[in-house]
Amino acid sequence: MSAPSRLSLNQETIKQWSLPELAAGCAEAGVTGVGLWREPVQKYGVAATAELVRGTGLTVTSLCRGGFFTAIEPEARATALADNRRAIDEAAILGTDTLVLVSGGLPAGSRDLFAARERIADALGELAPYAADHGVRLAIEPLHPMYASDRCVVSTLAQALDLAERFPAEQVGVCVDTYHVWWDDTVAAQIARAGAGGRIAAFQLADWITPLPEGVLLGRGQLGDGSVDFRWFRERVDATGYTGPIEVEIFNPDLWARDGAEVLAEVADRYRTLVL
Template sequence: MSDLARLSINSETIKQWSLEELVAGCVEAGVPGIAPWREPVQEYGVERAAWLIRDAGLTVTSLCRGGFYTAAEPVQRRAALDDNLRAIDEAAALNCPVLVLVSGGLGADDRDLVGARRRVADALAELAPYAGERGVQLAIEPLHPMYCSDRCVVSTLAQALDLAEPFPAEQVGVVVDTYHSWWDPELDVQVRRAGETGRLALFQVADWVTPLPEGVLLGRGQLGDGHVPLREIRELVDSTGHDGPVEVEIFNPALWARNGAEVLTEVIQRYRDHLV
């Protein structure tokens, strides 16, 4: 088996490439999986994108992303839920098993964190049965606590698993993302909990570098450039019996400014050096 057999490239890692370029580049490099974001798929056309990826022999490991359903205002909330239903349909059309969910944060004047988290649970109650019917597993992604106010009120793997547990595992699981969870003192316990309950839907990797750049959303580090024990976390994930894709998702303008083929070559080498 190739040492790249589990590797998947999230489209944001090489954002400068079009969907066609990403597909062609991964085929040429021997990378078997891709994880597109919804925007390039929608721009290309969902059915057309499905044909492109299928014809190239690649696997879609996840679709990014759904979520952002914490609004308290009814019209906004309904619009967000409808968009998530469309995202589930898009994932199904791509033969993609996992839709990543980032919950959303608080409104400009909202201080009701408990209420926002309750609305996340309410949204899952509506979305999970539909996802199950379409053969798509919703994957709750906890984000680092620094994103709690504006992007994600779910900050730990334990919180994500608590939200997932009322639903069948095939409907709702969790994402283990090294960038967001490497710091968590309960990481070992919660990764094992996710594995034991069949809810470890997706494993994503990026590094944490310091000092954080201005605009931390785009501050993910190239593999091996930071403090995350990438191989150790991969081994922890594998110890649960999970043998799914290892998806590289790096938001970094310095990578986006470079030649896409060079970035892919570097990512593959870093993956070999720090994860295989």
């Protein structure tokens, strides 16, 4: 059975696969889209990765991640901006129009969320035109509030849109990730707001399961193992006119310990049952 047409596999979901294994496994399963991460791409080689995915007929639906814009020190901010320009260059080489941003947490010793968000806006102001010149759109991803201190002071879709809407829609959009926003009782209205403004740059799926592991980063669940109503999200995102890829992005050591082809088959089956 062929994989659903809009299904994209984020590289981290089957982290045990090398890039050649990812390309071959997706081609074998009929999955035509992949979301990539910078670290393994850099290790394999950006140009080599681009050649690999194109040679197997795959489309890179997103590159993760840019961001971490909240440092106060001028030297640290300059370093972050330079790294994000490299990320934009890499996205362009890979042929994806979407660079996902994890915006950054509070700097050490700071408790000022509002100032941190303004530094994100300042960074976007410098980077958005550069990204547009390279055919890349920046996608602000709100992360669950438990990550606000150390990873992302943008915790809701509304906060992400408040930042994105300062810039042209073709330059800055948002990433709707079910893992991070499923709990928010305003999320339907914010999805509609994002769609009306042409701001949905990426749509990602992972389930919320408890108890959370120590460190919480690797606690995403396989579709159907937790609390998220994926069809509800898909219907609301689709209602905005979004017709792009739907990327499954799961960080879970239990999945990484299994056979990759088995995990991919399970992802596709869960997607058919729970998303379509």
